Amino acid sequence: MIVQALAFYLFAFVTVTSGVMVISARNPVHSVLFLIAAFFSAAGLFVLLGAEFLAMILIVVYVGAVAVLFMFVVMMLDINFTELRQGFLQYLPIGGLIGLVLLVELLVVVGGWALAPEAAHSGAAPMPPPGILPNTHALGELLYTRYVYLFQAAGVVLLVAMIGAIVLTHRQREGVRRQKISDQLKRRAEDSVEVRDVPTGKGI
Amino acid sequence: MADVPNLIPALPEIFLVCAAMALLMLGVFQTGNEGKEGVKTAQLISNLSLTTLVLTLLLVTTIASGPVLTFGGMFINDAFAVFFKVLVLIASALAITISQEYVTRQGIARLEFGVLILLATVGMMMMISANDLMAMYLGLEVQSLSLYVLASFQRDDARSTEAGLKYFVLGALASGLLLYGCSLVYGFAGTTSFDTLAALFGAHPEEAPSVGLVIGIVFILAGLAFKVSAVPFHMWTPDVYEGAPTPVTAFFSVGPKIAALALFLRIMIGPFGDLAAQWQQIVVFVAIASMVLGAFAAINQTNIKRLMAYSSIGHIGYALIGLAVAGQGGDGAVREAGIQGVLIYMAIYLFMNVGTFACILCMRRSDHMVEDIDDLAGLSKSHPMMAVALAIFMFSMAGIPPLAGFFGKFYIFLAAVEAEMYGLAVIGVLSSVVAAFYYLRIVKVMYFDALADSLEKPIGRDMAGVLVGTSLIILLFFAWPTPLLSAAAAATRGLFAG
Numbered sequence: 180m181i182v183q184a185l186a187f188y189l190f191a192f193v194t195v196t197s198g199v200m201v202i203s204a205r206n207p208v209h210s211v212l213f214l215i216a217a218f219f220s221a222a223g224l225f226v227l228l229g230a231e232f233l234a235m236i237l238i239v240v241y242v243g244a245v246a247v248l249f250m251f252v253v254m255m256l257d258i259n260f261t262e263l264r265q266g267f268l269q270y271l272p273i274g275g276l277i278g279l280v281l282l283v284e285l286l287v288v289v290g291g292w293a294l295a296p297e298a299a300h301s302g303a304a305p306m307p308p309p310g311i312l313p314n315t316h317a318l319g320e321l322l323y324t325r326y327v328y329l330f331q332a333a334g335v336v337l338l339v340a341m342i343g344a345i346v347l348t349h350r351q352r353e354g355v356r357r358q359k360i361s362d363q364l365k366r367r368a369e370d371s372v373e374v375r376d377v378p379t380g381k382g383i
Numbered sequence: 384m385a386d387v388p389n390l391i392p393a394l395p396e397i398f399l400v401c402a403a404m405a406l407l408m409l410g411v412f413q414t415g416n417e418g419k420e421g422v423k424t425a426q427l428i429s430n431l432s433l434t435t436l437v438l439t440l441l442l443v444t445t446i447a448s449g450p451v452l453t454f455g456g457m458f459i460n461d462a463f464a465v466f467f468k469v470l471v472l473i474a475s476a477l478a479i480t481i482s483q484e485y486v487t488r489q490g491i492a493r494l495e496f497g498v499l500i501l502l503a504t505v506g507m508m509m510m511i512s513a514n515d516l517m518a519m520y521l522g523l524e525v526q527s528l529s530l531y532v533l534a535s536f537q538r539d540d541a542r543s544t545e546a547g548l549k550y551f552v553l554g555a556l557a558s559g560l561l562l563y564g565c566s567l568v569y570g571f572a573g574t575t576s577f578d579t580l581a582a583l584f585g586a587h588p589e590e591a592p593s594v595g596l597v598i599g600i601v602f603i604l605a606g607l608a609f610k611v612s613a614v615p616f617h618m619w620t621p622d623v624y625e626g627a628p629t630p631v632t633a634f635f636s637v638g639p640k641i642a643a644l645a646l647f648l649r650i651m652i653g654p655f656g657d658l659a660a661q662w663q664q665i666v667v668f669v670a671i672a673s674m675v676l677g678a679f680a681a682i683n684q685t686n687i688k689r690l691m692a693y694s695s696i697g698h699i700g701y702a703l704i705g706l707a708v709a710g711q712g713g714d715g716a717v718r719e720a721g722i723q724g725v726l727i728y729m730a731i732y733l734f735m736n737v738g739t740f741a742c743i744l745c746m747r748r749s750d751h752m753v754e755d756i757d758d759l760a761g762l763s764k765s766h767p768m769m770a771v772a773l774a775i776f777m778f779s780m781a782g783i784p785p786l787a788g789f790f791g792k793f794y795i796f797l798a799a800v801e802a803e804m805y806g807l808a809v810i811g812v813l814s815s816v817v818a819a820f821y822y823l824r825i826v827k828v829m830y831f832d833a834l835a836d837s838l839e840k841p842i843g844r845d846m847a848g849v850l851v852g853t854s855l856i857i858l859l860f861f862a863w864p865t866p867l868l869s870a871a872a873a874a875t876r877g878l879f880a881g
Contacts (some may be wrong), residue, residue: 328454332521343532346495
């Protein structure tokens with residue numbers, strides 16, 4: 180129990196600290212790296228909650244794809260971040276005020292939240308208790324049986340998207356040199372190396 | 384171990400999607416995808432796509448039977464679905480046939496063209512067979528994504544790219560509306576299954592549905608109205624129709640519209656059938672607005688593709704009268720007559736429109752396409768046969784007997800009169816009189832204007848075949864209408880039984 184509590188505080192601390200660092204770091208590359216750290220520790224929090232599927236998705240999708248994309252954008256676009264930061268203090272009061280208003284609204288909404296007591300059990304596919312079935316297993320059992328049609332249809336959507344991207348952007352460029360292994364292997368020393376006698380003191 | 388779902392009802396879709404992937408692989412691994420060889424590969428793939436569509440059509444008709452549910456009730460195959468699937472498959476097959484010459488000439492012959500049409504067809508068939516909000520949305524997305532790509536297939540042409548982008552942005556907005564509506568319906572009804580929704584609303588017909596549910600239905604209606612390009616969600620149609628490559632426009636004007644209309648009918652009659660009082664007024668408004676706008680906005684057009692866009696908006700308006708009649712309630716026979724009218728109308732519309740676009744595809748002069756109505760001047764002297772065919776299509780669209788287009792309108796208006804919706808019928812007749820003006824203007828330009836500069840002479844064999852076939856169907860429909868009428872009647876019974 181104590182280990183769990185310690186792990187929770189560790190992950191929570193790292194998440195919050197990295198979150199603060201994301202917006203306060205001077206170097207945008209460092210910001211993205213802190214963002215990745217925040218994602219990792221948030222994934223740790225999900226594991227503690229017994230939602231290991233969500234944890235893995237967070238790492239695969241957010242760290243693997245989104246953060247890497249951010250990194251590319253930050254490194255490839257020549258944005259002057261110091262200029263963007265100017266006037267930070269000037270906008271701090273109004274920004275802080277809006278943040279405060281949003282926080283209060285969230286608190287009101289979440290505070291007044293009430294779930295119908297029967298709602299948890301009336302779902303078409305109620306969640307099995309985490310002790311009996313790991314949630315990746317439970318999701319898989321639904322996804323590949325009851326929802327197999329939707330799963331496959333989503334696959335077709337992705338296939339169409341991929342074909343579309345290739346059709347609209349791929350161009351055959353002239354003069355691209357590709358490695359042709361069979362041509363390389365066919366090449367013999369006789370075809371390419373020529374031995375000549377070079378007279379002393381003269382060029383070829 | 385879970386049971387394997389019954390795959391037989393979905394066999395045509397499974398076959399089509401597997402064939403599309405196989406053709407894609409076949410095309411990609413052909414030697415040389417550039418220049419002449421690329422064109423050859425593209426022709427091979429498009430011929431094979433055509434074969435695939437014909438085989439799928441055979442599969443659809445052979446496995447046709449009573450209503451069968453599968454995949455946990457998300458997929459339905461009934462007489463209604465079979466009727467629309469046959470129409471959609473014919474539309475796709477005709478679109479591929481009339482596109483072959485065009486894509487080669489325009490230098491956009493790429494193997495993906497046929498594959499994308501196949502995948503769009505899969506999406507349409509999934510929409511037609513959808514029996515669940517989620518299945519409906521996914522089918523719609525498979526279809527729409529393929530269509531966005533097809534619209535900008537001529538990617539070096541600014542107009543085509545613009546068409547694709549416009550269609551994509553507005554289509555994404557419509558998908559968002561639809562999805563928002565679905566989530567509201569799910570939130571307030573607690574289920575996404577059409578059957579359960581129907582049972583839920585049928586159990587307490589006297590109770591007024593909650594406001595959230597009605598808002599959800601309105602959002603779904605808006606999304607679907609966008610997909611069938613009904614007023615007030617029609618803005619994208621003229622621009623996309625004008626910019627997209629002409630065979631793609633031909634495909635847009637039939638396949639996706641027919642599929643979206645099938646979905647429209649199924650969702651309004653099936654799950655929301657008992658809430659007709661909530662949505663019927665909206666459908667009446669949309670139908671009237673579409674008919675009037677289709678009739679008046681087309682008058683000033685000079686580009687024939689834009690003209691066809693407004694004409695298709697008008698035709699959707701006429702078809703929606705049938706749905707409005709079915710939502711009127713009261714006598715079951717009258718409601719069936721409304722839906723049956725829509726089915727007949729769409730079948731006839733398919734052949735008229737494909738035929739007209741085949742004529743438009745023949746309009747080229749010294750190796751580039753011309754699209755102005757004035758370019759048709761004197762067509763009766765240079766291409767007498769094509770002029771006759773186009774005149775048949777135009778008279779049919781205007782609804783002049785004994786051509787097929789007259790019967791389409793006749794059954795719709797008859798249903799409206801039987802349901803005592805006289806206002807709707809009168810507005811329909813009046814707007815079709817206005818629309819007759821611009822259809823007949825094309826005939827006048829072809830037959831009475833002086834020949835300016837002849838269009839290019841030889842018409843390809845495929846194109847001539849499509850022209851002759853479609854014009855014969857339109858011309859001789861009155862002699863033997865029974866097969867279409869009985870098929871539509873059976874399909875309608877299938878919809879109401881489910």
